[in-house]
Amino acid sequence: MCKVWNETVLALLRVGGLLAAFIGVAWAQAPAPYRDMDLPMPDYEPHVRGDMRLSKTYPYWRDRSRLDWRLAGDPEENWKLNWKFMDPPFNQSVHGGHFALERGEALYKTLNRDGRFAACLGAGRAGLKGLRTRFPQYRQDLGRVAGLEAVIEHCAAAQGEVLQNGSYDNSAVSLYIASHSQGMPIRIDVSRGPLKEAYERGRQLYHTKAGRLNFACSSCHTRNIGQLVRGSRITTPYGDVTHYPVYRTQYFLQSLHLRMMECNLDTGVQPLLPGSQAYTDLEVFLTALSNGYPVSVPAERN
Amino acid sequence: MRPLVLGGICLCLAGAAQAADWPADAAVDPNAQNRTLTPRVVVNSGRLEWEPHKRDLTPWPTLSHLDRRATPRPQQANYNPPLRGDPARGREIAMDPARGNCIACHTLPGESWPGSVGQLLLGYKQRGVSDAYVYQQIYDRRVTNPNTVMPPFGTLGVLSDQEIRDLTAYVQSLE
Incomplete structure (x- = not known):
């Protein structure tokens, strides 16, 4: 009797399993679940000058080498500089980012002994020069859009090395690669193809509310720029990615995706893994808002 | 036979349970305290370490x-008068980063280091607004303003009925 019962249960479970798989497929095709959207969405421009229609602080931080010292020294006013007073060349101090850069150089040279690593990254005849300004990009080998750190992880793995996305060593190599684009403007084309699709998804995600407190990125960084949150002034999303990976004086080295995890944790949203599609879409959106703004590393942030 | 059956249940439900809960690309360890993970960057390491988040x-x-x-x-909140809220407890909740914040x-x-995103709450005592209205604003302000930035503390289960009553009493006491 018990055996029959067990077999019946097993049979039912098999059917249940099929049903679950079926539901899984249905789920994948079901319309997106309900989300609150932070609306209206402003008319974002995939170029740093678009800030002139959002926070209008761009003239204050357009040229990092010529920031207004008086604004930088005033805690009530320094948000208008979009924290660029912690970027080189305005900030010439030596900090943990410089040690990371040295580590990144050593790792890169070991990885690239035979030139295969650079080739995998997509470095052409110009070598590493300008490479950082073309990420995120669509990768044939991955079949998707990927940021520089995801590609570093992928290309290191091809040589049997573990450089996990978000790890110190991965970010150090990213920093070293970025240093070869020092002063060169970000240049990604989001007007067509997979990058356009990622940009559009990122733009939507930026305005999608989530988590315990139902906040979107834009709830603060579009809707309330210049306002105070627990004593801190909120800054613009324009021109914000060109100093990553960044040395955090409280946190060592931080890639952009780890920064997004921190943003999520701070606002009560369950974070995603570095390299996840949602973070990559947000990276494409934010990087497009830095188009035309020069890379500057190693930078510091509090 | 029994362990096999249990195993079967686990296998069959694994897909459904995963989909009903958090997504596969979330930084979660179901066996860790609080499940939610926070990354820890280890200097000179190619591996990212993880720690349990506080919540x-x-x-x-x-x-x-x-x-x-x-x-x-x-x-819409299911608010029943009388208020029975304690403004002193409400103030504690309003200042506590883990609760109202x-x-x-x-x-x-x-209180120093305030914010300026939210509406000015000073003078509520003189405004003559009903407790039910204030309770609803804290419980779920989306009902009266679909584009609000304010979290729906009641609907999302962040604050309890009594906590919202205490906050309502506190807001109504502000000169």
Whole structure:
């Protein structure tokens, strides 16, 4: 009797399993679940000058080498500089980012002994020069859009090395690669193809509310720029990615995706893994808002 | 036979349970304290380490494209008078980062490092607004303003009925 019962249960479970798989497929095709959207969405421009229609602080931080010292020294006013007073060349101090850069150089040279690593990254005849300004990009080998750190992880793995996305060593190599684009403007084309699709998804995600407190990125960084949150002034999303990976004086080295995890944790949203599609879409959106703004590393942030 | 059956249940339900909960690309360890993980960067290491976060954030929707859970829609509060709220307890909740944390966005008396995102709450005592209205604003402000930035503390289960009553009493006491 018990055996029959067990077999019946097993049979039912098999059917249940099929049903679950079926539901899984249905789920994948079901319309997106309900989300609150932070609306209206402003008319974002995939170029740093678009800030002139959002926070209008761009003239204050357009040229990092010529920031207004008086604004930088005033805690009530320094948000208008979009924290660029912690970027080189305005900030010439030596900090943990410089040690990371040295580590990144050593790792890169070991990885690239035979030139295969650079080739995998997509470095052409110009070598590493300008490479950082073309990420995120669509990768044939991955079949998707990927940021520089995801590609570093992928290309290191091809040589049997573990450089996990978000790890110190991965970010150090990213920093070293970025240093070869020092002063060169970000240049990604989001007007067509997979990058356009990622940009559009990122733009939507930026305005999608989530988590315990139902906040979107834009709830603060579009809707309330210049306002105070627990004593801190909120800054613009324009021109914000060109100093990553960044040395955090409280946190060592931080890639952009780890920064997004921190943003999520701070606002009560369950974070995603570095390299996840949602973070990559947000990276494409934010990087497009830095188009035309020069890379500057190693930078510091509090 | 029994362990096999149990194993079968686990296998069969694994897909459904995963989809009903957090998405596969969330930084979660189901066996860790609070489940939600926070990254820890280890100097001179190619591996990212993880630590338990101070709070379990898995019950609420994430930004993942794989997340199939819906955000609860705007909800009318089921408020029953009398208020029975304690303004002193309400003030504690308003200042506590783990509970109301109202001070992060609102300027409130007797506290430094306030916020300026939220509406000015000073003078509510003189405004003559009903308790039911204030309760609803804290419970779920989306009902009266669909584009509000304010979290729906009641609908999302962040604050309890009594905590919202205490906060209502506190806001109504502000000169």
